[in-house]
Amino acid sequence: MTEQQLTPEGDSPPPSRQRPTLRGRLLTPRVLGIGSAVAAAAAAVALVFATQTAVQATSSPETTASTPIAADSTDEDAPEKAEEVAKPATIAAAYDALSGAEVEYVRFVGAQDAAFAAGVDVFGEPGLQFLSTDVADPQAYSDGQRRLISLYYDYATNETVSMIVNATTGAVEAVDRASGTQPAPTDAETSLAWELLLDSDAAQPVVDEFAALTGGSVLTPASAEVLLTAHSFVTDAGSFGAESCGVDRCVQVLAQVDGGAFLTTSTFVVNLSTRAVLSIS
Missing domain, CATH: 3.10.450 (Nuclear Transport Factor 2; Chain: A,)
Structure with a gap:
């Protein structure tokens, strides 16, 4: 078993696990955060698959003044389903924390890639299931450009998909897949x-x-x-x-x-x- 044994009061969560929460069926935005960074470009996917938890960025009044798109949404207002998401006016520095605006942008850019459209989400609809976005390790690159890594799950193939998007140039630079890896839901x-x-x-x-x-x-x-x-x-x-x-x-x-x-x-x-x-x- 991977879960704590039952008690008369029901289940209790293992203290060592870190989990996302929601109330009822309402999707709750999460705190902006950065998970483990990749050490080198070639090793980026392997490390993310091995260690990444589902840390999702979210919009807040401090980071995005006004936008109807929720950076962590997987519903109708998800960035992947938008007709257009503008590139942020200011691109963050290589080591800066995530902002909701850039997460929205790189998710939209990623959705234009053929690999995204070929996938299937958790509801059986076309398009990969978004899991999380993180900052790619700037030390893996020498050009100083801003790159983000988005994790998705492809329910068509039961694979975790890692997509590196260059926020500076607006280009998808790499798409990699791995089976047998299960980031947090x-x-x-x-x-x-x-x-x-x-x-x-x-x-x-x-x-x-x-x-x-x-x-x-x-x-x-x-x-x-x-x-x-x-x-x-x-x-x-x-x-x-x-x-x-x-x-x-x-x-x-x-x-x-x-x-x-x-x-x-x-x-x-x-x-x-x-x-x-x-x-x-």
């Missing part, structure tokens, strides 16, 4: 996994537990009392029932009720590649 993937779990035959004990904790409330994907966290799941020698996870894109969801008890969900894994809810032991 996004809010959109977490929300869908929760919906699939609640819609499955396995959901009844979770629904009953929620009703007992809330005095009879009905559990739905949009229940405001529930705070979700999630992590990608890769099977190991000590777990059974989800042997395809690691090749397929799988997510394990934890659901906390009103900031208190956790529902007992860690015996389930949702395979987003096949839309199956798996019981594990």
Whole structure:
């Protein structure tokens, strides 16, 4: 098992894991951040695949004055679906932190690449599933130009896709793929996994537990009392029932009720590649 054992109060998250959160089905913007940087251009993809967590940049009043596009969105207002995203008036210096405006721009640029259009997202729609954007290590280049690395997941091939976009020139410089790597899930993937779990035959004990904790409330994907966290799941020698996870894109969801008890969900894994809810032991 890769998850903490169950307790009478339900599941509790392992203290060593760092997870994104969302409330109900609302996609919540995340804090701007920079994950681990790549050491050299040739090694960039391998290092990102091995260590990157799903850190998504988000717009804020301090970084973008007015734009309807959410830098971390995977919905209709996502940068990939925009007709045009203007290049930022000022290109950040090589070592500067991410801004929402440049994340929007490089995501839009990446979406014009043929590799993006050939992919499939978590909802089965054309286009790669966006995961995160990070700053490419300036030490890997000698020209001082600003480059960002975006991670995507291709549900058509079960591969993680790394795309390096030069924000200075507006060009996609590299697209690489790797199988068997599972970055942390996004809010959109977490929300869908929760919906699939609640819609499955396995959901009844979770629904009953929620009703007992809330005095009879009905559990739905949009229940405001529930705070979700999630992590990608890769099977190991000590777990059974989800042997395809690691090749397929799988997510394990934890659901906390009103900031208190956790529902007992860690015996389930949702395979987003096949839309199956798996019981594990």
